[in-house]
Amino acid sequence: MSDLDQLTQSLARNLKRWRGERGFTLDVLAARAGVSRGMIIQIEQARTNPSVGTTVKLADALGISITTLLDYEQGTQVRLVPASQAVRMWSTESGSSTTLLVGTDARGPVELWSWHLMPGEGSASDPHPEGTVELLHVTTGELILTVDGEDHLLPAGTSATFEAHVPHGYRNDGTEPTDLTMAVSIPPVAREGR
Known part of the structure; x- marks a missing residue:
């Protein structure tokens, strides 16, 4: 799997997870982020790789860092990022x-x-x-x-x-x-x- 494919899969999984944790429907997240409902669906289904601007808007609307939105694993108190x-x-x-x-x-x-x-x-x-x-x-x-x-x-x-x-x-x-x-x-x- 290429880096881009891994990034697309991580974003899809994390966007669904954080939208669920925040209790946001697709429409609520779309309104908060200024991103179309259709775009959010495509991202959550890993069918598109959104622009940096769209990714920033989604992270801001969810109140999380872009790192969290893109990251595939989190857990320990000390996290080294090579x-x-x-x-x-x-x-x-x-x-x-x-x-x-x-x-x-x-x-x-x-x-x-x-x-x-x-x-x-x-x-x-x-x-x-x-x-x-x-x-x-x-x-x-x-x-x-x-x-x-x-x-x-x-x-x-x-x-x-x-x-x-x-x-x-x-x-x-x-x-x-x-x-x-x-x-x-x-x-x-x-x-x-x-």
């Missing part, structure tokens, strides 16, 4: 990429990301649920962080934090690659009806 199991979520032909390094659902999902942006490239993000916080640290190059329409220049060595319930994005307007590490803390979601 580089070979980190999940490449986004990449371009020029060499830009994001990699989900590790995540947890303790006290609400927390994710740790590694980003590599080539010159002239970037990525925009839809607003996350209210209470979501992002922390990032630029290790090489310069990053333009856009939060709610306002640009912020972060040269190497600079860290930032912001509430991510507004549109935001990351881009490299420089001439050298930009590398950064990002942590995302998402508030927990209660079961429907509580």
Whole structure:
């Protein structure tokens, strides 16, 4: 089984499981995530591999990390994630990429990301649920962080934090690659009806 097939199967199984644990019907999850009911059915039946944006929306709507939504096994208190199991979520032909390094659902999902942006490239993000916080640290190059329409220049060595319930994005307007590490803390979601 290829990595993509394994990812598709894990996503299908975990989406069904977490939707059931939250007590969400297909219609409730579709409304919360802004994803069509038909798309959720296709994902749960492992008939499609959704975009990163769709996967993020589903994880946010369920109140879990993307790691939890994609992970095939969880259990021990210490979980080591070798580089070979980190999940490449986004990449371009020029060499830009994001990699989900590790995540947890303790006290609400927390994710740790590694980003590599080539010159002239970037990525925009839809607003996350209210209470979501992002922390990032630029290790090489310069990053333009856009939060709610306002640009912020972060040269190497600079860290930032912001509430991510507004549109935001990351881009490299420089001439050298930009590398950064990002942590995302998402508030927990209660079961429907509580």
